[in-house]
Amino acid sequence: MRLGLSIGYSGANLEIPIDRIKRAEALGYDAVWTAEAYGSDAVTPLAYIAAHTSRIRLGTAIMQLAARTPANAAMSAATVDAMAGGGRFIAGLGVSGPQIVEGWYGQPWGRPYYRLKDYVEIMRKVFRRESPVSHDGHEISLPYHGPGEAGVGKPLKSILHMNPDIPIMIGAGNEATVRLTAEICDGWLPLGLTPDAAKEYLPWVEEGFERARAKGIDKGFHNFEVVASAHVDVDSDVKAALDRLKPEVALYVGGMGHRNKNFHNDMMVRRGFGDAARRIQELFLAGHKDEAASAVPDEWVDEKALVGPPARIKQRYRRWEDTEMIDSLYVRSNQDEAVEVMAEAARLNAPR
Secondary structure: OOOOOOOOEOOOOOOOOOHHHHHHHOOOOOOEEEOOOOOOOOHHHHHHHHHHOOEEEEOOOEHHHHHHHHHHHHHOOOOOOOOOOOOOOEEEEEEEHHHHHHHHOOOOOOOOHHHHHHHHHHHHHHHHHOEEOOOEOOEEEEEOOOOOOOOOOOOOOOOOOOOOOOOEEEEEHHHHHHHHHHHHOOOOEEOOOOOHHHHHHHHOOOOHHHHHHHOOOOOOOOHOOOEEEEEEEEEHHHHHHHHHHHHHHHHHHHHHEOOOEEEHHHHHHHHHHHHHHHHHHHHHHOOOOOHHOOHHHHHHHHEEEEOOOOHHHHHHHHHHHOOOOOEEEEEEEHHHHHHHHHHHOOOOOOOO
């Protein structure tokens, strides 16, 4: 199984851990992944990282659809890929949530399923340059037709001769979107995939493959990359490591979305932690963030993360490695030691 390194999105100050990234590349990590919410963007840091590395792939996990038109997302991806020497960029996409889409970007939430479908299809057309790009979609059309149009838009073909095979992935966790991802994309950035949860997602992925094959497209796990993620925290005190991860869980389960539309909360309920999910949200929305973090069950965090002494992390890593549908695992950690321990767990380098 391949490893990646996630650097996420920035806090108040933008700091790109370039030495950690270069070390990961030297150890044999396959990719570095960025993210965006409502601060730093996901693409620009990858251009900087590309200038300081030579091989490691450059992925977004994820670019938010509302932040860019599909043509601009394709332009951004192709430009960085060309600057990096070609064959290195991975365009990971996602819808984010209605609070960010409408509150930050000023875009309608609309019908995310169809927006994703239109978005991916337009990006493919831009990358491949087979003809001037036109698209008559459910959510997005090129040229634009609608309120305020001048009526003079025309299909265009990219001036830049782009890499036509830049992989497109979607970050998804619900049944319909996972099926769509398996049908139309090159890979999947799963929301909440763990070794124990793989059986929940597998039928959805297989259904997506079947849809593609029904259209004459060769599709299966042989040409579809599943990139899971896990927090990694090296500490001799397992409880302390778990506790450090709980505030982020409380943020996403309790406050990342509307009370009645929170994908992270829904997933926790679906996995049998409904009482905890409701309590976390109740406390977080009431402003009791510390209490919300304390309400996160240890078992929930431990299932989704790799924490503790190096020996425990390496032993528990085997569960991820033995999960057949997972091709790659990206490490979410601010610890240099975690990068080393995970390389050892994946046998990318000699034991310490």
